[in-house]
Amino acid sequence: MEKQNKEKNFFAKLKEGLRKTRSGITSRVDELLKYYREIDDDFFEELEETLIIADVGVQTTQLIVEHIRKRVKDEKIGDVPQIKDLLKEEITSILEKGSHDISLKSPTVILVVGVNGVGKTTTIGKLANRYHNEGKQILVAAADTFRAAAGEQLELWCKWAQVPVIRHEEGADPAAVVYDAVQSAKSRKTDVLLCDTAGRLHNKKNLMNELEKINRIIDREFPDAHKEVLLVIDAVTGQNAITQASLFKEAVGITGIALTKLDGTAKGGVVIAIKSQLDIPIYYVGVGEQMDDLQPFKAKEFANALFGS
Ligand SMILES: Nc1nc2c(ncn2[C@@H]2O[C@H](COP(=O)(O)OP(=O)(O)O)[C@@H](O)[C@H]2O)c(=O)[nH]1
Ligand SMILES: [Mg+2]
Known part of the structure; x- marks a missing residue:
């Protein structure tokens, strides 16, 4: 009931x-x-x-x-x-078509990528909370070291979700944060390690190099872990999301998408474009700023919600 x-x-x-x-x-x-x-x-x-x-x-x-x-x-x-x-x-x-859920066989590393402001940190907070409530051991890596505020924001979410965070100084090497987090995840027997990253696209080449380096560290240091690369995109950006996805796909190979801010747009039809034009499953949709405003994406339910039934 x-x-x-x-x-x-x-x-x-x-x-x-x-x-x-x-x-x-x-x-x-x-x-x-x-x-x-x-x-x-x-x-x-x-x-x-x-x-x-x-x-x-x-x-x-x-x-x-x-x-x-x-x-x-x-x-x-x-x-x-x-x-x-x-x-x-x-x-x-x-x-x-081709849709499936995220796989969380233990241990799993979820590398979360996407441009600035799309909702990466918020989505990690919501996911940490969801997985924690499912009884999983969670660890979060604060690998957006560009601004101290980014780490603070993540720490706050993790405090609410009651999950631990690995964080270095502002300006530290993001790959070093991920390295530490992986070692810690192995010794703590973490089920899911969530890695936040920066998304400064004005220096596209550096960003992609940084993400590739993080990706390599995960593969090298945690070969037994299942890896997911979650691309966060903001529904409000519309068709631009498709371009972003191609860019990240090339650099780090996206395995799934979290589409945020569907509540903030009349152009939620972009979900259909994304699904049709990119061969990538949508794992989650964000429908608000609160902790429980992230839902697993279910095709039928989504279509029903859209057309009322
Ligand atoms: N309305 C709405 N706002 C969201 C959603 N997801 C994230 N946000 C907001 O988007 C802003 C940027 O989020 P943040 O997680 O800092 O983005 P990041 O730069 O990718 O880490 C914040 O103000 C969030 O509250 C969502 O699903 N709906
Ligand atoms: Mg962030």
């Missing part, structure tokens, strides 16, 4: 987090369905426009609309409201 309540709250929260996107996509689709008497070219054009405005991306929108057009023709669909079901099915199938 309690589990059921929790799941219900989860879904309500996701739905609330998607409020702006719902009014961007769903309300506009509903208007279209009311306005049009038949499914013609104008209808499809407006449907396309609606999806592009919600940041589903031109390429992905065309793919979706093409599929719907084909199904309308093949299945002789003439009933306008039925389009909503088709749309939901198409979106669900894109979101479901």
Whole structure:
């Protein structure tokens, strides 16, 4: 019963987090369905426009609309409201394709990367709390040593989550922090080591070199650990997120994505673009600034929250 309540709250929260996107996509689709008497070219054009405005991306929108057009023709669909079901099915199938959960077999190292301000530190705090509550031994490495404030912010989150942090002085070598954290994780029998990193993109080459070095240290010093590289992207940045992902993918090989700030945008359609254009699973979505505002991404649930069911 309690589990059921929790799941219900989860879904309500996701739905609330998607409020702006719902009014961007769903309300506009509903208007279209009311306005049009038949499914013609104008209808499809407006449907396309609606999806592009919600940041589903031109390429992905065309793919979706093409599929719907084909199904309308093949299945002789003439009933306008039925389009909503088709749309939901198409979106669900894109979101479901190749998706899987993060693997947390013990020990696991999660290297968290992404540009400045996307929500890396916040996401680590939320994850540390979630995994700690699941009974796992957690350790966090404060490898964003660029500003002292970054380490302080992380320490605060970890205090709330009641998990230990390895932290060096401001300006220290981030790879040395990770090195220390790995040794400590091995001796403490940590289940999950979460590594925060800096994201200063104005010095792209240095940042990528730094991340590659950290990545190598983890591989060399902790070969028995399962490794995940979690790319954090901010839904508000829209299509730019796709460019960021390609950049990080090349440098450190992303295994999964956490998409934050879905609550802050009407352009949450970017989830669909990301899933369709990058062959990377989405592990988590962020729908607010509080500790429990990070949810595992579930394709069906997400589509339901988007289209209301
Ligand atoms: N509304 C909202 N804000 C978020 C979310 N995730 C992070 N933030 C905010 O984004 C800002 C930057 O986060 P931070 O973790 O410092 O980013 P970092 O530079 O990547 O480490 C902070 O003000 C966070 O509270 C989210 O899912 N929703
Ligand atoms: Mg940070």
